[in-house]
Amino acid sequence: MPPGVARAVRRGLRDPASVLTLRATAAATLAYVVALRLSSEPAPLTAPLTALLVVQVTLYSTLTTGIRRVNSVVAGVLIAIGFSAVTGLSWWSLGLIILAALTVGRFVRVDEFVNEVAISAMLVLGVTRLASQAWDRVLETLVGAGVGLLFNLVFAPPVWVDTAGQAVEDLARRARHLLLRIGEELDGPSRAERAAERLHEARRLDQAIAEVDAALRQAEDSLRLNPRISEGLLSRVVLRTGLDTLEICVVVIRVLARSLTDLAKRREPEAGLFPPEVTVELEELLAHLGGALVSFAVLVSTQVSRNAEEAEARLAAELAAAWAVRDNVAQLLLRKVQEHPDAWQLHGSLLAEIDRILDELALDHRSRRLMEELDRASATRRDRLPRLARLQRLSRLTGRGRPTA
Structure with a gap:
């Protein structure tokens, strides 16, 4: 490899944006492969989309983002199922579901994913065979979030x-x-x-x-x-x-x-x-x-x-x-x-x-x-973490009181 190319590669590996691009691409592709085997949808794109949004540049942000992402999608799907039992898709029902989803999103602690609650509800409300496809969306979301989390656990992100x-x-x-x-x-x-x-x-x-x-x-x-x-x-x-x-x-x-x-x-x-x-x-x-x-x-x-x-x-x-x-x-x-x-x-x-x-x-x-x-x-x-602190103090006291040979 030419020296100039080698230096560019090393700089890229030290750049958080480049590392995040490579990791997100690999995790999204893996999530799609897994979802093809588990979901009944012919093109389960929700799984790679979720993995793409879940995988972050650090393990801590991946974990917190994954939890909020799953909460937002599940909340949106449940709202859509509830509305579908009462009314179909129309301009006024769409407005009501958006209002309800954004309101619920403020209470389920999804932070920046408040809009995702409404997006999930609208997408599920607009499909046919609502019940099966709604739960397929939940499954794909769980697959994408799980793959994203496991990807960062197995291939730990760099320390910056x-x-x-x-x-x-x-x-x-x-x-x-x-x-x-x-x-x-x-x-x-x-x-x-x-x-x-x-x-x-x-x-x-x-x-x-x-x-x-x-x-x-x-x-x-x-x-x-x-x-x-x-x-x-x-x-x-x-x-x-x-x-x-x-x-x-x-x-x-x-x-x-x-x-x-x-x-x-x-x-x-x-x-x-x-x-x-x-x-x-x-x-x-x-x-x-x-x-x-x-x-x-x-x-x-x-x-x-x-x-x-x-x-x-x-x-x-x-x-x-x-x-x-x-x-x-x-x-x-x-x-x-x-x-x-x-x-x-x-x-x-x-x-x-x-x-x-x-x-x-x-x-x-x-x-x-x-x-x-x-x-x-x-x-x-x-x-x-008061309990953990008490256990640590107890272990230190036990270690000190343990007789030596």
């Missing part, structure tokens, strides 16, 4: 933790790139338009968090009920707390860009934002901040790998260098503020924003936040 980790790293690298551009433009004329461009870029970066959050939710779903994962809770909490920290940092970067924009508006167009000695130190500080963001993202995404210690060491080094440069910047700004006190609020807010980012990325802060979230998640699990 790496994809979510890559999205977190990409977000951090975009933030680093923005900080580097801000630092490079500090030594030029203080054009308010250029500072405003960086502010708009920071706002776009803030909006990109939603895309990373979607990738992280998909990764969290892929860890639930997956037989190949034993430490799903730890992986979910590590990624979630990491994204929360980066989200705070991105918001602070936007505020920092706002402060620099306001400062640029106060300066003359031909003047720089800061004196040359402050500009050099501040550019180095922003570079260290960007490096710390990327190191933090790598640490979060490689928490359980052999690269975690190396990423943690890089993060500690970047933070130490950033704090050292930050102290120099603070001393330089203090002297400049004493000479020209008109912009002391903006200078102070600039340092406060940098301090906030450094505090959020600190290793002890991350460890404390991680432990708090793990304790909260464990407490929530105990509240949801």
